[in-house]
Amino acid sequence: MKQPIAIQNICKEAMSHLEKRFMEREELIRLLLLAVMSGEHMLLVGPPGSAKSQLARAIAGLFGSDQGFDYLLTKFTTPDELFGPVSLQKLKQDEYMRLTEGYLPGARFAFLDEIFKANSAILNSLLSILNERIFFNGRDKQQVPLHFLMAASNELPEDNEQLAALYDRFLFRFEVEYVKQISSFELMFTAPSTPVPAILTTDLVRQIQAAAQDISLPEPIIYMLFQLKTAMEEKEYVISDRRWHKIGRVWKISAAIHGRSSVNVWDTVLTPHMLWDFPEDLSELKEIFDKVFQEMLKKEMEQELPLQQYNQTVRKWLDREDELHSFQFKKEVGGSLSKDAAERLKAATEECRSELEETARSLRGRLMSWQEKEKNLTEWIASQSIFLLHPDQYAVKFTHLRIQGERILQSVQGLYRTLFDKEIPGIVYDYTL
Structure with a gap:
């Protein structure tokens, strides 16, 4: 398989070509690309004239595919229109077979508009083509090369068991609307009208799917x-x-x-x-x-900022704060304690001192590293997935994690100050950032 960076760059280029031609479709385009790479089909729900069929043709164009098929279904659509005419020569030999070349069973990419208008004569063949990639051509099971099918509908199926089974075959679903922003509306008139370049291959998709099996x-x-x-x-x-x-x-x-x-x-x-x-x-x-x-x-x-671990340490010693503080006070004023109790509390106090200092040093170091990461956080988040549309929106979640860490550090410092009447050595942190 190609190097991941090369694959991601190809995918980004493909998305860029589509975004220049289809306004306000950024999320849909990312979803389409993931669907194509997964070999899963997509259903678009939306009004006529929202560029659904053009988008389907553009996806096929990215593969340089001339093996595309698109059709508008009505309740009067016959199987011949989708699956090809019956072979007269085979009929003479008492065989019922269709000539599928140039029709849906021979297509790699397909677009079916108003798919839920399919009648029962078409439905069963569609189900096997979508799920098992098999077309029952007479008595033969014909393997179909279909890689990706995008369907569209103005409305969703009614309470019909057969249509529900067809609906379930579309893992990816998206509601398409008309362009809303004036800037997008303006760009719509100057968008490239040339075909998208063929920069994807079915071989690349197969490599990705093969690699996914080991993940x-x-x-x-x-x-x-x-x-x-x-x-x-x-x-x-x-x-x-x-x-x-x-x-x-x-x-x-x-x-x-x-x-x-x-x-x-x-x-x-x-x-x-x-x-x-x-x-x-x-x-x-x-x-x-x-x-x-x-x-x-x-x-x-948690691997980079293990807040739960730090918080458990703080809770452990906060639960014993009164006991240890009382011991410290009695020690200062010469209060009486049994030998066993004094030794036990002295050991606990030293353990507390050590753990709080270690926790403070570790947490401060993690927070300082986290602050450095936040300087380029949006870029780092964007590098985690090419399918993220607004990485800046996720950056806020990371800031909240840092704030939680700072609160824990303040708790550690406050507890140490209470028990030992001094600051933790070497721990300086700027909470104003």
Whole structure:
């Protein structure tokens, strides 16, 4: 496989070409690219004239593919229109087969508009093509080369079991709206009209997918996924085990693109668009995901700023503050203590002194390093995932972690001052930053 940096640069270039042609579609473009790399299909929900079909053709164009197929479905669409006409020559031999070249079973990239208008004669063939990449052509099981299918609909399927099964085949979902900003509206008239350059290859995608098979889902990441599932179910959002499994695989694809050996929290940033069944639920699902994401981010950053460990040390000695302070006072005024009690409390006091000094030195050092990191924090966050649209928004979460660390350091210094009536030697920290 190519070096991760080279892969990321190719992906960034692909996104840049699409962003110049499609205004206010930055998040959708990132989602599309991840879907293509994952080999998962995407559904767009939105009004006509929002550039859905042009975007599908542009995605195929990035691969230089002339094996594209797009079609507008109606309730009158026949299987011949999608899957090809029946071969008359085969019929003469008492065989029922379709000539699929130039039709959906022969396409690598496809766009189907108004997909939920598919009738039952078309539906079963679509299901096997989307999921198993198989087209039942007469008595033959024909492997289809389909790599990615983007579908669109003005409305979601009604309570129909067959259509629900089709809907579940689209892991990625996105609600498309018309351009809103005047700057985007102006750019729309000067956007490049030339075809996008062919800078992606199916071979590259296969390499990424092969690499993803060796990438692990660490236990904390699996727990994060389960927390997300539990939090959603508490709000009565339920999705199939198949979709949860596919979400985990998409995270692995992201990790492969970024050259990681295991999935981390930054591979999960686009997850909300794989969770909803109705567009109006996306806002609440994003809130649910954000809470789980922040908890996971805090755990991952524990390696650089182990707040929980430091806080446990502070709590340990705060619980004994009165006991140790009383011992110090009695020692000063000559209060009476049994020999065993005096020795025990003296040992505890020295242990406390040592642990507080060590904690303060370690925490101060970590905080100083963290401050240096914050100087280029946005750039560092952006380097964690090419799919992050607004890395600056995540920087605030890191500032909150530093503030928590500073509060712990203040607690350590305050406790030390109370017990030993002096400052911790060599610990100077500027809290005004």
